[in-house]
Amino acid sequence: MKKIGLIVLGLTSQIIFAQANRFIYQVTMKIDSTNRSEIKTENAYLDVTPEKSIFYGEKRLQRDSLFTRMRQTNGGSFDRTQMQNLRSHIDFTIEKDFKTGKNTYNSRIARDQYSYDEDRTMEWKILAETAKIGDYKTQKAQTNFGGRTWFAWFTTDVPFQDGPYKFSGLPGLIVKVEDSKGDYSFDLKETKKIGALTNLSQGGNIVKVKRKDYEKQEALFRKDPASFMQTSMRGGSAISAPQTRGGSMRTPDPAQRKQMEDRMKEEMKKNNNPIELK
Numbered sequence: 001m002k003k004i005g006l007i008v009l010g011l012t013s014q015i016i017f018a019q020a021n022r023f024i025y026q027v028t029m030k031i032d033s034t035n036r037s038e039i040k041t042e043n044a045y046l047d048v049t050p051e052k053s054i055f056y057g058e059k060r061l062q063r064d065s066l067f068t069r070m071r072q073t074n075g076g077s078f079d080r081t082q083m084q085n086l087r088s089h090i091d092f093t094i095e096k097d098f099k100t101g102k103n104t105y106n107s108r109i110a111r112d113q114y115s116y117d118e119d120r121t122m123e124w125k126i127l128a129e130t131a132k133i134g135d136y137k138t139q140k141a142q143t144n145f146g147g148r149t150w151f152a153w154f155t156t157d158v159p160f161q162d163g164p165y166k167f168s169g170l171p172g173l174i175v176k177v178e179d180s181k182g183d184y185s186f187d188l189k190e191t192k193k194i195g196a197l198t199n200l201s202q203g204g205n206i207v208k209v210k211r212k213d214y215e216k217q218e219a220l221f222r223k224d225p226a227s228f229m230q231t232s233m234r235g236g237s238a239i240s241a242p243q244t245r246g247g248s249m250r251t252p253d254p255a256q257r258k259q260m261e262d263r264m265k266e267e268m269k270k271n272n273n274p275i276e277l278k
Contacts (some may be wrong), residue, residue, distance in 0.1 A: 020049045020197050023173070024190040025164045029089055030183045032274040044186070046088050046164055047197050052097050053162050054197055057090030064201050074135075089271075093167055093200060103166055105214075106206065109221050110228055116211045120145070122169050124152075133175050134188070141170055147277030148184075152177040164277070184275050224262035 012229055023046040030036050043058040063086045078233045092107035103118040122143050129140040138153035147165070152163065158170035163174025164186040178185035209217075 008020050020047055020158075020194045021193045022189055022192050024192070025186045026189050027057075027090060027164070027198055028185045028187075029275075031089060032270045035270075040089055042088060042191075044164060044200070046162065047194065048162055049197060051099060052095065052197070053160075054093060054095045054200075056093040056198070057088045059086045059088040060090070060093070060200065061198060062086050090175075096162065096168060097161075103168070105166070107213075107214075109180050109214075109217050111168050111223070112217075113206045113216050114217065115206045115208050116214045118166060119211055122167065123168055126170070138175050139277075146274075146275065149180040150177055151180065160171060163209055176228050183273060222268055225268055 004198075009145070025044050025046065027042050027044050029040040029042075030038070031040055032038055044055060045058060045061070046055045047051060070185065086106070092105060095104045096102070096246040098105075098234045104115060105118060106115045108114070122145055123143045124143045127140040127142060128218060131140070133153055133155075136155040136157055138155045141151070141152045141154060143150050148193065150167070152167060152170065152174045153176045154163070154172040154174045159175035160173045162168045163170070163177060167174050167177050167186075173188075174186075182209050
């Protein structure tokens, strides 16, 4: 018991005095409601300081590193085949500002990068059930958010009232959270110290919108991704983003465009079970 107590105390001291801390979660997803046996698994990072946090996919960081190397070695020329293994279902970032309580969601739809501030509160009901998860003593809590019922296990051993995705507001770090249908789960697997919060490249300017406007654009893209892409490339999207820093996006040749359209249609057909249902 004393040994466990010393480990927890040591971890707490490291967290308090470290510049930033990284909590690595394994994210399990059933993105196709017609094929629930197909399970997607990726790692995601929650980087935290006492002032703020950022949540993003591990592959996002790997893509940024690959782009940087390509710019340095190829003069900005990109071989897209190298990116295939780094495609991710965690194609967003979430930044939380603990001082203001602002929770900002960033994601790309087609060519445009969007950002909105979450306008819904997350009301938790703390339950009596407790469990030991890894080295942590945790307690269970429940909330309804985005059309799903979620169950979380949090620990007061770690002095951050935060968690993966948009989840936060419990009296400690969320070690595990899953929805009642078993479609999505986030499980803490590892913690480490890092020098500072990760500075992720955005690939151009960001269009700030309301959440409802973002959802309208996303719905249009899901309904017909090919038409949405063509409209966006002509500058006719309902909410148009500025051109990227390197100039306007290059229009692919007809064969490339057809291949891209077919791929997007197939992906949208299978990606029919989003983490937020409403």
